[in-house]
Amino acid sequence: MFKDTGHVNAYFPLFIPKSFLSREAQHVEGFAKECAVITHHRLMNDPDGNGVVVDPSARLEEELVVRPTSETIIWNTYKDWIQSYRDLPLLINQWANVVRWEMRTRPFLRTAEFLWQEGHTAHATKEEAELEAALIHEVYARFAEDYMAMPVIKGAKTANERFAGAEETYTIEALMQDGKALQAGTSHFLGQNFAKAFDVKFADNNNQEEYVWATSWGVSTRLVGGLVMTHSDDDGLVIPPRLAPTQVVIVPIPKPTTEILEVAEQIENRLKALGISVRIDRDEQKRPGFKFAQYEMEGVPVRIGIGMRDLANQQVEVARRDTKEKMPVLLEGIDKYIQKLLEDIQLNLFDRAKKFRDDHIxxxxxxxxxxxxxxxxxxxxxxxxxxxxxxxxxxxxxxxxxxxxxxxxxxxxxxxxxxxxxxxxxxxxxxxxx
RNA sequence: CGGGGCGUAGCGCAGUCCGGUUAGCGCACCUGGUUUGGGACCAGGGGGUCGCAGGUUCGAAUCCUGCCGCCCCGACCA
Known part of the structure; x- marks a missing residue:
């Protein structure tokens, strides 16, 4: 769904000359207090023998900032890439790590370094840029709800909460199970602020010079934290089927035997044919109960247990992670049953989270x-x-x-x-x- | 930077107040056996500069002094 938007991937430098940051006043104000700054480029052995020290003679003439976001370095480049309206719109996305030197970090939700995608676009008209920001806002909301099963509220940020340098910031806001909100993705209409700061002009079809209109937007590994805090319970993770690396795990009971594995492999093949990811647990050391607990902790959406008692009845035991329910299911039609079950779990997770969210407005x-x-x-x-x-x-x-x-x-x-x-x-x- | 807490086996901890066996427990790990439809059990075993340095003492994980590191709360922030 992301690729459908027509953006192309690119990569820009991690290190940004300090002077770039100060070009846009609001922008620098927003990030100045949380930048990692590179001042030197060489280490040396400590003359006093205490390991390695920074070589004082290797001081940089101009310090480099580890990108807290890439607007400045990208706009410095766009300046050279954009001449005419024929160069627009410029639609670029990059996957990158960024650093924001937080006083206080929190796993997944606020880490000093995080991985994200950041989109940066340039447009000929204000309307087009506004539509772009709105489009991505919608894409983020769809991803959160349809894939992560995490209900979000779409809205605009207040001036105070807005991205530094933006005219308008759109956000998707989720609610975690502890009652705290999580900003899960933002899309910014940047107006002409960066175009003016970096002097990015284009000639329109009347050969008039105009500043371009811009957007930027991103979601990060913070979403992983959101996923965990939206669905998980006291038994561990709960991963929605559409994002689960392993959607179905098959556990032989009490341990793998030729007979059980034969049936397990049949089921595996039938599920794989439907595009479902399956794993058979062939470990002979651990007992079934341990495996059940383990896969629950890992959040695998569906578990199939197969024992001799089941085989005698031409059935297996199917357990779903979201409700912890277990039910016997006939081998006949098991593939379609599981396919439907995965869809049910996906919907149930969303509905459950949405009910909680709505009950807490x-x-x-x-x-x-x-x-x-x-x-x-x-x-x-x-x-x-x-x-x-x-x-x-x-x-x-x-x-x-x-x-x-x-x-x-x-x-x-x-x-x-x-x-x-x-x-x-x-x-x-x-x-x-x- | 302010306030609080903690450093003892891979992980989680007790022991420290009130100094005194060979520093202990759970989990994990190794060996053997018995088990096996919800995190197995029994027996045996390996693993420790008690954060670091100095001091007091016949004797220090324990008392004293200094240092180092980490965590939590606040100010920052997505």
Whole structure:
């Protein structure tokens, strides 16, 4: 689904000259405090014999910054690549690691280095760039919901929460099982900010010079954390079938025998013919109970148990990870049954997560209610907001909750701000977030 | 940078307050046997600079001094 959008892959340098960062004022302000900076290019043996030290004579003339994101180096390049409207749109994606020197890291959700894809596009018109940002926003939402079975709310970020250098940031927001929100992917309409900062102009079909319009967007390994925290339970991971590396595992009971393996292999072949990934556990050392627990922990969606008792009845035992249910299934038609079951699990995971999410969107009328819901129930809080950064920051200061997004689907409705009492045209979603 | 906590076997911990057998337990590992439809059991075994350095003492994982490392909370942030 990503490839259908027509973007091409490319790769840009990891090291960015420090001066590039300072070209766009908002951008540098946003990232300045979390950059890894390269100052030297050589090590040497410590004269005092304490291993290796930085060679002070190898100081760089201009320091290099390890990319926190690639806008600057890419726009410095686009400047040379774009001359005319015939060069547009320029649609590029890169897979890369980036570094943001966080004070506090958290596995998967906020790591100092993370892997992501970042798209960077240039367009002739504002409308086209806006459509691009919206398109990717939708692609991210579809991926989250249809593949990860993770329901998301699409919306726009407030000015305060916006990407540094963007005119508009669109986000997909998910809700984790502990009631905290997770920003799962963002798509930015950058206006002409980077075009102006890096002097990227094109000649239109009247030979008039114009600055190009831009977007950028990304999702990262943070999604892995989101996947885990959306579906998993006390027995371990729960991986949606569409993303599970192994969709079905076959466990011989109590251990592999010729007879059992013969049937297992038949099932394996029939499932593979339907494009289902299967693994037969041929280990003879571990007992079935151990294997059951192990595969549950790993989140394998479907387990098939085969013992002599089953074979006598021409059946097997099928267990699904999402509900932990077990049922006997006849060998006849087992392939179609499993195929259908995988689809059911995929849908069930989504429905279950969506129900939880919807049950945790609470509309509040006043600030006392806001605080008590936030403390006692968690999740999203829907409330009127007066639109000012000042109010937003005060709420954050007092409650730790931030505005996760201004939901696309929330209709305009006049009201009064939950904090200031000032006029508000629309409700927004607040939550404590990762 | 502020506040709190922790360093003892591969992992998780007890022992430290109140110094005194050969430093112990669970998991994991090795050997043998018995088991096998939900994380097997029994027996035997291997594995330790008790974070580092110095000090007190007949004797230090334990007390004292200094240092090092890690984790949690706060400020940053996706």
């Amino acid at each position: 609470t509309e509040v009328k006043n600030f006392d209610e806001f605080k008590s819901v936030l403390e006692e129930k968690g999740g999203f809080i829907k409330a009127h907001w007066d639109g000012t950064t000042e109010t937003e920051l005060k709420i954050k200061e007092e409650t730790k909750a931030t505005i996760r997004c201004i939901p696309n689907e929330e209709p305009e409705s006049p009201g009064k701000c939950v904090y200031s009492g000032e006029k508000s045209s629309r409700k927004v979603l607040f939550a404590k977030a990762y």
